[in-house]
Amino acid sequence: MPLDAFAQLEIEGMEGPLRVVQLSGREAICAPASFDVVLDAFGGDTNTVSAAPESLITKPAKISWTLLDGGERVFEGLVDAVEARDRGYNVRIVQTLALLADTKDYRVFLDQDAVEITREMFSEAGVELDVRVSRSLDKRAQCVQAFESNLDFVRRILAEEGISFFAPFGSRDKVVLVDGPSGFEDAPVGPLPVRERAGLDTGESVYGARLRKKMVPQRARLQDYDFENPGLDLTAETKVDGDALEVYEYPGQYRNPASGSALVKLRMEELRARRKVLTAATSCRALSPGHVVELEGPEGLQGRWLLLAVEHRASDRVAEGNDRYEAFFEAVPIDAPFRPARTPAPRVGGIQTATVTGPGGAEIHPDKLARTKVLLRWDRRRAEDDTSSAWTRVVYPPTTGGFFLPRVGWETVVSFHASSADEPLVLGRLYNGVAQPPNGLPGEKIVTAFGSSTTPGGGSANVVSMNDTAGAEGLAFKASRDYNERTENDKVTVITADDTWTVGATRKVIVGEVHDVGVAGAQSSTVGGNRTVNVNANMYIQAASESVMVGAARIFDIGGDSTTSCATLTRMVGAAKAETAIEHAKRQTTGAATVMVGGSCNMLAGANYGVNVMGARSEMVAAAKTIKASKFAQEVKGALVETLASRKVTAGGDRVEDFAATARYSIGGSAKLQGSNVVVKATGQIKIKAGGATVTITPGSITIDGEFKGSVDAQDDGDENYE
Incomplete structure (x- = not known):
């Protein structure tokens, strides 16, 4: 027909x-x-x-x-x-x-597995998805579609996971994802006989069968590297039927040993999927890829076969008055897992530019590994925020560990690990029309600088700059706020000319052991306010000469002894001088000591006050000298000599003079003893001498010797004795 x-x-x-x-x-x-x-x-x-x-x-x-x-x-x-x-x-x-083959896009998927990505892509195309995948898939931190059609992208990532897809019999917009034999469907026909050629038999059969076998690898080995755990051995391997032929791949696209073990098995199944392929023709009109058909025939051909492809051909033979239908198929044994051949990911060659991104309001957005996030230049879907990409590693040129964290909004140069856009690497920064170099160019072309701006808001920067102008070369350090320096061992600074320090507020120097300052010439210190020196042990100052000028008060607070040793000591106090010793105060002068006070000099002792002079002590008072004491005692081991122009002693109460030995008063002029009652008491005798006369008083007599003139009218030129 x-x-x-x-x-x-x-x-x-x-x-x-x-x-x-x-x-x-x-x-x-x-x-x-x-x-x-x-x-x-x-x-x-x-x-x-x-x-x-x-x-x-x-x-x-x-x-x-x-x-x-x-x-x-x-x-x-x-x-x-x-x-x-x-x-x-x-x-x-x-x-x-097929419409997915007519579209090409550049797209970034984050934290999704291959099935989730496929579901999203097929859904957008109006294709229903039936998932018959038994294995749990690892989520991909970042998966990029680049330089490939939507269909090629989906087919690639599914093949990487060992997943096939086919359209079920009689469906329109439905696709089935399969990762094992149980996911395929039996053909809607019974067992088909295998014949040598098509004959006059009107029943359905298979003919022209050809079985192709080929040598395949027997061993597979994968390797990868996890930068978050660099010491972890990620080698994965498997073998079947010996190990004469080995296939080795790097990177294996996994980050843990369990995933590596699963993937290397998939790779081996992929390599061996077409080791035995059957091609044949058939008159059966019901066959479709994804069907499992049972064949009856010669040994090696009988059994269950998975149809991989079916070509249909039908033509109208008008001359013969009938039609001719014939199908050709390709199949593999169903007893071995079928894995589709992978297609390589597009090679993203060269370098590209991207923009550093972060959440709203953030100027710096790294993770613990100093990675950042970027918006790839061709990405038209994702926002310029924290969702633009997975964490992206940054190349830091100082190989010893220094780094400059990229700032949000910077234009950066990116390359790609293993030429896959899934893993970009930030190589450096580019200036542009908005973010221009910090120095005005070309005017400042002789200045090289390293710096970082204040965040948030900017306005200042920490900068290390070098001026290469001949004759004015310079190196400058600028801290926008605090500047901290640490040296683990010795530090030596050599300055061949001047060294100037300008400190706007407080400067504090803490030395753990010895602080030694050597000045070959003069040293001058100017302090606008107070100056405090705290020495927990001894303090020693050695100088050829020393001058200390204090405009106001000078206070010495000494917890222990104070000793001044010098040849000559001269102190001039323009106003008052006060010394307070909490416990003892001692001064020792090996030579002469002179204290000159231009005004008053007051000494105040909270308890006792003693002056001990090993030799003679001389006291010279130009005006009056006043001693006020509740009691006043003088102890002189030798003679006490007082030379006075005049002397007046006023006692508010009794006055007692007690002499252990002889007491003698020698008066150059007149002497007058006056009182309402005067008592002169001696246990032995009293002698009074005046001119040539002597009056001797003993307990038993009064004797006057010499010329005596009384107030009576009598005169005696001899000695008188009264008993």
């Missing part, structure tokens, strides 16, 4: 008989199906169907053909291409999934 008697094509919006005269199509695992149909749009000599080719593009279409058991095989899709010809049209119908 004619072909159009069992094969029909329907296109939305196109009415009338569409006579199918030829049909061919290809369906395959991990690829969208497509069919080419040749239509005769004329019935007899009359033009019964007419449509502009461009009006058919993207129209829904359905191809169907009758099965031998009376059932129907249906393929639904969209019109992808139309070619008008003399008597009709050549039409290409494709699966909706």
Whole structure:
């Protein structure tokens, strides 16, 4: 019977008989199906169907053909291409999934696994997803679609996880994801016999079978590196049937040993997936990729086979008055896991630029490993914030450990690890029209600088700058606020000319052991306010001469002894001088000591006050001398000599003079003893001498010796004795 008697094509919006005269199509695992149909749009000599080719593009279409058991095989899709010809049209119908091959994008996915990414991509294309994946997939910190179509991107990341996909029998916009034999479907036919060639048998069979076997690797080894755990050995390996042929891959795209063990098994299954491939032709009209068909025939061919691809061919043999349908398929044994061959990720060559990002209001946004986040220049979907990328490692040129954290908004140069856009690396910073160099150029071209701006808000910076101007070379350090310096051992500073320190507030120097300052010339210190020197042990000052000038008060507070040793000591106090000793005060002068006080000199002792002079002591008072004491005692081991112009002693009460030995008063002028009652008492005798006369008084007598003149009218030139 004619072909159009069992094969029909329907296109939305196109009415009338569409006579199918030829049909061919290809369906395959991990690829969208497509069919080419040749239509005769004329019935007899009359033009019964007419449509502009461009009006058919993207129209829904359905191809169907009758099965031998009376059932129907249906393929639904969209019109992808139309070619008008003399008597009709050549039409290409494709699966909706094929539209993903017509789009190319640059896109970043964060913290999603391959299935989650695929679901998002297919959903946007209107494709339903049936997931039959048994293995738990690792989430990808960052997965980038770059320089590839949407279909190629999805196919690549699924193959990396060992996942196949196919369109189930009779579906329109549905795709099944499979990672094991149990996810595929049995063909809707019974066992098919394998024959040598097509014969007159009207039943369905397989013929022209060819079994291809090839040598495949027997050992697989993967290696990777985890920078967060650099000492971890991530080697993963597996082998089957010996180890003569080995495949080694780096990087293996995993970060822990468990993932490596799972992936190396997938890689081995991928390498061995096509070690045995069956190709054959069949008259069965119901086969589709993803079907598992059972064959009956010679040894080596019987068993269950997974169909990987099916090509359909049907033509109208008008001369013979019947049709001819034939299909060709490719299959592998179902007892071994099938893994699709991977396609390499696009190589992102060279370098690109990106913008450093962070959450709102943040000027610096690193993690504990000094990584940052960036917005890739071609990313048109993600916001310029903390969600723009995964954490991105930064190259820090000082190999000894120094670093400059990138600031949010900086334009940076990025490269990519292993040429994959999944792992960008920040190499450095670029200035642009907004973020210009800190020094005015080209005027400041002789200045090289390293610095960092104050954050948040800016306004100042910490800067190390070098001026290379000949004759005015300089190195400058600028701290926008605090400046801290630490030396773990010795520090030596050599200055061949002047050294100037200007401190706006307080300067504090703490020395753990010895502080030694050597000045070859003069040293001058000017203190505008107070100066305090605290010495916990001894303080020693050695100088050829020393002058201390104090404009106001000078106070010495000494917890222990104070000793001044000098040849000559001269102190001049312009006003008052006060010395307070809490316990003892001692001065020792090996030579002479002179204290000159221009005004008053007051000495105040809280308890006793003693003056001990090893030799003679001389006291010279130009005016009056006053001694006030509750009691006054003088102890002189030798003679006490007083030389006075005049002397007056006034006692508010009794006055007692007690002499252990002889007491003698020698008066150059007159002496007068006056009182209401005067008592002169001696235990032995009293002698009074005046001129040539002597009066001797004993307990028993009074004797006057010498010339005596009394107040009576009598005169005696001899000695008188009264008993």
